[in-house]
Amino acid sequence: MSIITPQGAPSAAAATDHKLEYVTSCELPMPWATFQLHAFVDHASGKEHLALTLGAVNDGEPVLARVHSECLTGDALFSQRCDCGAQLEGALQKIAAEGRGAILYLRQEGRGIGLINKIRAYRIQDGGADTVEANQQLGFAADLRDYSLCESMLEHLDITALRLMTNNPRKVAALQKIGITVVERIPLILNRNPFNTRYLDTKASKLGHLLPMDGMERDADSN
C-alpha cells in the first residue's frame, strides 16, 4: 500500500522498484498514425500506466522515444501553464514521421505529487512563488518521479535502447542509473508562451532543463 502524506500524495518513501503487469493492447487511431496502445498496472500503487508504440520497436535498434509524465491539465485540458501538451503532440508527430517509436505515458501527475497537489501548487504560484518553491511550501521535494516504472514496460515491449526526446538531462541520468540505455537525447522545445515563460525559465535555472531562457531563442525546436 502506498504511504499517503497529509496532502494526499504518495510520499518519496513510497518510491521503490516497480514491477508492472502487462494487461492488454489495442489499436489507437490518432491524427498522425494508428499506434498500438499497451496497458500496464502497478499493483503496488493501483496505478495504470500506458505505452504507445508504432512500428517494429523490438528489432534491437534504438527507438525514438518519449518518457512522458502525466499532466492532465496540459495533455487533456490544453493548459498553457506548461509545455506538456505540445511536447506530447510533438513527440507523437515525430514518431509518426519516422514510422517507428514509443511513448511511455507514466501516471506521475505533477512530478509525482498528484493532481490535487499540483493544483494547490498552481494556486501558490498564482500568488508569486515559482514551481519549485510551491512544491517546497507544500512539503514536497521539487521532483518525486520514479522512473523504475519504465523497466517492465520496456522489457515487455522488447525495447533495448532509446533515442530519448526530452530537455531534461536528469531524466536521462535517472534512466541510465536504473540500467536503461539512452544513446541520444533529442531536444523537444515547444510552446513557450506568456503563461509558461516563468515556468520554463525555472525549469532551466533550478531543475537543470536545457531550455533557452526567455528573451533568447523562442520555440527553438531543433528539428
Ligand SMILES: Nc1nc2c(ncn2[C@@H]2O[C@H](COP(=O)(O)OP(=O)(O)OP(=O)(O)O)[C@@H](O)[C@H]2O)c(=O)[nH]1
Ligand atoms: N508539482 C508540479 N508539477 C508540475 C507543474 N507544472 C507541470 N508539472 C508536472 O510536471 C511533469 C512534467 O515535467 P516537466 O518538468 O515539465 O518536464 P520533464 O518531464 O522533466 O522533462 P521533458 O522530458 O523535457 O518534458 C508533469 O507530470 C506535470 O504534471 C508545477 O507547477 N508543479
Ligand SMILES: [Zn+2]
Ligand atoms: Zn504540464
